[in-house]
Amino acid sequence: MSRFIVLEGGEGVGKSTQAALLAGALGAVLTREPGGTSTGEDVRNLVLDRSHRHLHARAETLLMLAARAQHVEEVIRPALEEGRDVVCDRFSGSTLAYQGYGRGLELGELAGLDAWARAGCEPDMVVLLDLAVGAGRRRRPAGPRDRFEHEEDSFLERVRAGFLELARNDPARWRVVDASGSVEEVADAVAAAVGPGAR
Template sequence: MTAGRYIALEGAEGCGKSTQAARLAEALGAVLTRETGGTSIGQRIRAILHDTTVTHLAHRAEALLTAADRAQHLEELVAPALAEGRHVVSDRSVYSTLAYQGYGRGLDVEEVREINRWAIGDRWPDLVVLIDTAPAVLEKRMRSRQQLDRFEQEGDEFHQKVRDGFRHMAAADPAHWVVVDGAQGRDDVFTALRRAVQERLGI
C-alpha cells in the first residue's frame, strides 16, 4: 500500500488557513486535522495554550506543551492515517511552534526544532503551504472577530516576528514549502493552493 501524503497549511493569525485546509481536505478526500487540538488529549492542551486567563505561562513551558500535543497527534492520528494510505491535511504543524515559540517568543529556534524533531519521530510534512498575508490585511480581519484568544491578543511586534519566521523557513526550504498570497480572494487562494499540491505531490 502506498503511504498517504502529509500536507500542512501555515500562516499568521487571520490568514484564512483554517478555511482553506477544510476545502483542500474535502477536495482530496483527506483526513482534516489541526495542531494544537487534533486529538482529545490535544484539545485539553489547546485549552491551556489559548486561554486568555493564562497569563504566566513560561515560554519554554508553552513550547513543551505544543510539542506534547504534537507527539500525541502524530502517534494517534497522523501516522496511522498515512500508513493506511490516506492523505492528511493539517491546519498548522510543527512549523507553527518554530514560528511562534522560536521566532515569536525568542527561544532558540534550533533547540525548539530538536525538541519537536524528537516529538514527531522525525516525520515532517511532505508539503507546507504558507498563506502569507500583509499585516494590514490581517489586522483588518482580526478586528472583525468578536473574541480573540491568547495568541491573537499578542501585539503587532510579536505577529510580525511570527510572519518573518514563516517567511524565513519557506525561503530556506523551497523543496518543501510553497508560498501563496493570502491577500487574494478565497477562491483565488484555493486555486493557487490546489495547483501547488497537484504540482508538488501529484494529487
C-alpha cells in the same frame, strides 16, 4: 502514496478555511494543531486561554509539543499508514515561527525538541499562506481574542517574517501562497501548489 500536507501562516490568514477546502478536494483526513486529539484539544484550550497569560515560552512550547506527539501517534501516522492523505492546519512551522522567531527561543533547540516530539513524522509539503498582519486582524470575526491574537503587532510581524524565512530555507518542501485574494483565488493558488487531485 499518501501525502502529509500542512497549511501554515499567522493569525487569520485563512488556514482553517483553506485546509477544509483542500482536504475536501483530496478526500484527505483534516486535522489541526494544537489539537487533533481529545488530549490535544484540551491543550489547545489551555494555551489559547488568556487566563494563562503568564505562561512561560518554554512551558508553552512543551505543551504544544505534547499535543503534537499525541497527534502524530493517534491520528497522523495511522492515517498515512492506511494510505490516506492528511491535511493539517499548523504543525512544526508554527512552533519555530511563534516560539522561535516570535518568543525568541533558540531555533536549533526548538527544532531538536520538535523532531523528538514528532518522531520521524514530517510533512511532504508545507503551504505558507502569507498575509499582512493588519489584513489578518481585519479578517478575524468579532469576539474575544485568544492569547496569540492578543499579541502586539511586533510579535506577529516577527512570526510572519519567520515563516517566510523557514520557507526560503527549505524550498523543496515549502510553497508560499499570497493569501490576500478571495477564498476562491487563494484556493486556486493552494491547489496549484499542491498539484494533482487538489481541485
